[in-house]
Amino acid sequence: GEDVEQSLFLSVREGDSSVINCTYTDSSSTYLYWYKQEPGAGLQLLTYIFSNMDMKQDQRLTVLLNKKDKHLSLRIADTQTGDSAIYFCAESRGPAGTYKYIFGTGTRLKVLA
Amino acid sequence: GAVVSQHPSRVICKSGTSVKIECRSLDFQATTMFWYRQFPKQSLMLMATSNEGSKATYEQGVEKDKFLINHASLTLSTLTVTSAHPEDSSFYICSARDQGAGRETQYFGPGTRLLVL
Numbered sequence: 001g002e003d004v005e006q007s008l009f010l011s012v013r014e015g016d017s018s019v020i021n022c023t024y025t026d027s028s029s030t031y032l033y034w035y036k037q038e039p040g041a042g043l044q045l046l047t048y049i050f051s052n053m054d055m056k057q058d059q060r061l062t063v064l065l066n067k068k069d070k071h072l073s074l075r076i077a078d079t080q081t082g083d084s085a086i087y088f089c090a091e092s093r094g095p096a097g098t099y100k101y102i103f104g105t106g107t108r109l110k111v112l113a
Numbered sequence: 114g115a116v117v118s119q120h121p122s123r124v125i126c127k128s129g130t131s132v133k134i135e136c137r138s139l140d141f142q143a144t145t146m147f148w149y150r151q152f153p154k155q156s157l158m159l160m161a162t163s164n165e166g167s168k169a170t171y172e173q174g175v176e177k178d179k180f181l182i183n184h185a186s187l188t189l190s191t192l193t194v195t196s197a198h199p200e201d202s203s204f205y206i207c208s209a210r211d212q213g214a215g216r217e218t219q220y221f222g223p224g225t226r227l228l229v230l
Binding site: 031033035040041042043044045048088100101102103104105106 | 156219
């Protein structure tokens with residue numbers, strides 16, 4: 001189908017690692033993104049990965065990409081209460097210059113103190 | 114990172130009136146901006162792609178006469194919700210593509226919450 005899918009909820013304890021999963025649909029997507037949305041706010045770009053990469057690490061964030069299975073994940077190490085938010089993955093579709101983003105359904109992360 | 118602003122942040126209007134929402138890229142030029150709509154506890158739905166100096170490209174199911182988009186300059190796009198009805202109440206988010214970033218990245222505004230009474 002056309003949907004980019006994510007699990008709806010994730011709850012972790014402070015200090016643990018969080019892993020948020022995403023299944024996308026377009027194998028030709030050049031870039032895949034992770035965004036964070038806090039209540040009542042817009043989207044903050046967390047990180048992105050180019051489609052020819054398997055992994056990207058950026059401080060506490062690790063992105064893993066399995067292109068064969070069209071599976072993307074975001075790992076947050078040492079999760080803090082400030083990480084509580086909704087996390088969206090997004091894939092870029094279309095040729096360069098005319099691409100558009102398709103967002104996943106969002107995963108609501110709750111960090112317990 | 115690049116900054117995108119939206120104005121107003123919140124608006125309440127009466128049914129039948131029109132509401133204009135502005136989206137500005139503050140420190141970069143954006144030939145392409147995007148308008149999204151987000152319902153409570155749901156994902157972002159792309160409404161249209163706004164192209165500077167040309168007509169917007171609307172997604173399937175989005176009424177172009179209802180949601181007027183004008184991208185008059187490289188830093189400003191506007192979305193006008195015409196003859197608003199309560200079902201138009203939603204969170205509207207714009208984004209702007211930073212071409213200078215050397216990659217295909219969109220930066221998002223903080224959103225505008227529209228409530229139509």
